[in-house]
Amino acid sequence: MDGSDRSLKPASGRSRLNGESSNGLGGRSFPPPGWIGTLPDADLSSDPPDVMKSTADLHIRGYEPLIAPHDLLSEVPATEDVLQTTTAGREAVRQILAGEDSRLLVVVGPCSIHNRDLALEYARRLKGLSDKVAERMLVVMRVYFEKPRTTVGWKGLINDPHLNDTFAVSEGLKLARGILTEINKLGLPAATEMLEPITPQYIADLITLASIGARTTESPTHRQMASGLSMPVGYKNGTDGSVQTALNAMLAAKEPHSFLGIDPHGKTCVIHTNGNPWGHLILRGGNGGPNYSPEHVAEATRLLTKADLPARFLIDCSHANSSKDYRRQPEVFESVLSQRIDGADGVIGMMLESNLNEGKQSLGGGPEGLDYGVSITDGCLGWEQTEELLLKAAERLEPVEA
Numbered sequence: 001m002d003g004s005d006r007s008l009k010p011a012s013g014r015s016r017l018n019g020e021s022s023n024g025l026g027g028r029s030f031p032p033p034g035w036i037g038t039l040p041d042a043d044l045s046s047d048p049p050d051v052m053k054s055t056a057d058l059h060i061r062g063y064e065p066l067i068a069p070h071d072l073l074s075e076v077p078a079t080e081d082v083l084q085t086t087t088a089g090r091e092a093v094r095q096i097l098a099g100e101d102s103r104l105l106v107v108v109g110p111c112s113i114h115n116r117d118l119a120l121e122y123a124r125r126l127k128g129l130s131d132k133v134a135e136r137m138l139v140v141m142r143v144y145f146e147k148p149r150t151t152v153g154w155k156g157l158i159n160d161p162h163l164n165d166t167f168a169v170s171e172g173l174k175l176a177r178g179i180l181t182e183i184n185k186l187g188l189p190a191a192t193e194m195l196e197p198i199t200p201q202y203i204a205d206l207i208t209l210a211s212i213g214a215r216t217t218e219s220p221t222h223r224q225m226a227s228g229l230s231m232p233v234g235y236k237n238g239t240d241g242s243v244q245t246a247l248n249a250m251l252a253a254k255e256p257h258s259f260l261g262i263d264p265h266g267k268t269c270v271i272h273t274n275g276n277p278w279g280h281l282i283l284r285g286g287n288g289g290p291n292y293s294p295e296h297v298a299e300a301t302r303l304l305t306k307a308d309l310p311a312r313f314l315i316d317c318s319h320a321n322s323s324k325d326y327r328r329q330p331e332v333f334e335s336v337l338s339q340r341i342d343g344a345d346g347v348i349g350m351m352l353e354s355n356l357n358e359g360k361q362s363l364g365g366g367p368e369g370l371d372y373g374v375s376i377t378d379g380c381l382g383w384e385q386t387e388e389l390l391l392k393a394a395e396r397l398e399p400v401e402a
């Protein structure tokens with residue numbers, strides 16, 4: 001076919017946007033009903049012929065341009081003092097992972113962040129507590145903006161910052177970056193789960209510690225992403241309880257990879273990574289039950305050693321280790337702390353889900369009427385319980401000289 005064939009004539013951008021053209025979509029209009037996105041006012045003269053679109057995008061409701069990472073970083077810049085928290089936090093975590101700092105690593109904070117004021121109030125309290133226990137513990141705040149759901153549900157502040165299914169992702173990224181900047185400014189390092197593979201471009205400079213969740217530890221995409229991340233990365237065991245899945249992730253992510261992503265200007269590109277040497281295991285329990293007992297700790301140590309990986313790992317006191325009952329987190333924490341004090345040196349720290357107020361609430365009715373300071377995802381310990389737990393633990397640990 002030559003270029004004069006009518007079927008190859010490009011539709012103009014405007015008629016595509018208005019859905020006025022005869023577009024080769026088998027009678028379907030473009031944009032289709034329910035379209036929520038916008039199309040850039042681009043020159044579409046080199047678009048593929050319309051007929052080719054009859055088999056593509058059948059379940060797509062819209063494409064919405066997203067702010068480029070470089071533009072967001074310019075809008076919400078990080079000053080030197082802010083970045084110093086992340087730099088120092090990463091170095092402290094690396095030293096704990098290398099066995100050069102014997103303080104307990106405590107990753108604590110809300111299951112998910114859904115409100116800026118709440119996150120910052122929690123961070124201010126945690127910073128005060130962290131200063132009190134600093135000789136014995138390195139405290140890193142859970143600042144989780146992306147939630148992997150078992151089926152469906154609110155996917156976190158980046159995906160839906162207004163908590164009402166409007167999915168204002170550019171605003172979500174800006175809000176998340178602003179919150180992380182403020183938390184780092186307090187001198188408190190931040191931990192987060194990396195879920196969407198392009199999110200790191202927008203916030204990674206402010207993250208001390210990342211995790212790959214139980215639902216994505218087996219995903220090659222996430223392992224590749226982790227291989228290029230600048231901070232230490234923890235891999236949860238799989239939801240089925242498989243520790244080997246996390247070990248495979250550690251083995252994969254410490255190697256170089258080449259994969260698809262976006263560059264700082266938002267352009268799709270091939271990303272080439274060096275591999276991330278700071279991977280570690282996080283035991284979080286699984287479908288078969290918890291995995292924080294001395295037997296589980298010994299088995300994790302054996303598997304890590306056999307795989308020639310450093311036998312130092314974290315234990316998540318929540319999720320399947322608490323049978324999803326936040327009230328059980330203290331007993332898990334105490335048990336793991338006792339194991340560590342009794343010589344289980346492989347256990348370098350714990351993760352806790354904690355909020356200003358205990359429990360959880362449903363987002364079902366929308367953001368109006370939510371109780372302040374209560375989780376809208378997993379149930380959390382309240383602040384007072386958290387403070388008491390960490391202060392009591394500090395009394396049982398030896399101080400480590402700076």
Ligand SMILES: O=C[C@H](O)[C@H](O)COP(=O)(O)O
Nearest residue numbers: 111147148149150151153378
């Ligand atoms: O930590 C959060 C949750 O456990 C995880 O996102 C799954 O949540 P869901 O089972 O409520 O979807």
Ligand SMILES: C=C(OP(=O)(O)O)C(=O)O
Nearest residue numbers: 111213214215236284319
């Ligand atoms: C989703 C989380 O954990 P997991 O992947 O272990 O379920 C989490 O820590 O928020």
